[in-house]
Amino acid sequence: MTMNDFRLDGKVALVTGASYGIGFAIAAGFAEAGAKIVFNVRSQENLEKGLAAYKEKGIDAKGYLCDVTDEAQVSAMVKQIKQEIGVIDILVNNAGIIKRTPMLEMSAADFRQVVDIDLNAPFIVAKAVLPGMIQKGHGKIINICSMMSELGRETVSAYAAAKGGLKMLTRNICSEFGEHNIQCNGIGPGYIATPQTAPLRERQPDGSRHPFDQFIIAKTPAGRWGTPEDLMGPAIFLASDASNFVNGHVLYVDGGILAYIGKQP
Ligand code: NAP
Ligand code: GCO
Secondary structure: OOHHHHOOOOOEEEEEOOOOHHHHHHHHHHHHOOOEEEEEEOOHHHHHHHHHHHHHOOOOOEEEEOOOOOHHHHHHHHHHHHHHOOOOOEEEEOOOOOOOOOHHHOOHHHHHHHHHHHHHHHHHHHHHHHHHHHHHOOEEEEEEOOHHHOOOOOOOHHHHHHHHHHHHHHHHHHHHHHHHOEEEEEEEEOOEOOHHHHHHOOOOOOOOOOHHHHHHHHHOOOOOOEOHHHHHHHHHHHHOHHHOOOOOOEEEEOOOHHHOOOOOO
8 A cells, every 4th residue: 555545546536516615625626736627516606616616726626506305407418517527436425405394393394305315316317427437346335324213313303314314325235236346335424514513503683603503512522513524544444455455434524413422501
């Protein structure tokens, strides 16, 4: 093994939903490690914002309009990427949403929408990229799981169900495609400061920290929220040849939350 095994030179990496947030940071890390970056978004506005953000960091990323829940759009995007850039070597199923609603108040439609984006879509996108990986004789799939792949909490029933399922989809892709030298692992971020968690960190009218913000600080041995940049190194590792014998694993990047009972109030 050499340190080159941690490089991604010449690899084509698709990161879904990566115009900002965790996906953008992971894609930027991959670019630093030598990968060619392709990403998808749902809106022209965020496509333009994402391309500008990558350009500002000196990254020549290619962006595609694609709703990851739409199998036809995903299939067309993967075909277009193959024609324009090359066969996808690395897939990060990052696109995701959360709806924080008490279960008895959550509609079945809202529950289905969260599961559709957070669980069905990773299946759809993985299914679209796997044939190319099999043909090439290697591939890396990284599913962005969550603390809620292991834990529940009030108001996130759909999200926890989806992310728990995503952990098991990760293990199943590992099981079904390991013989093709394809590794499928998960990353379970802890609480990361992105637009998705902004409501949990909003300052109170009196200027004090949000109660949930204080809760997470007390629950995290690192004593801070994570940043999207905290995920770059773990993602590069799981996308690189350095992790070719790591398969079906969920790597929690949580500052120690899962290991810690929490600080006494
Ligand atoms: P975010 O800031 O809300 O970004 C989510 C991204 O997913 C956006 O780019 C969004 O695009 C895209 N997206 C949503 N639905 C899509 C669809 N149907 N098709 C294509 N793109 C879609 O979230 P984040 O905090 O960066 O989280 C990224 C991933 O990490 C998610 O899977 C999330 O569940 C997971 N995660 C987050 C945390 C955390 O604390 N932040 C912790 C653990 C896991 P639009 O701009 O079109 O909405
Ligand atoms: C929430 C948060 C979490 C994080 C993440 C933790 O409302 O509890 O949004 O779900 O997004 O998934 O790993």
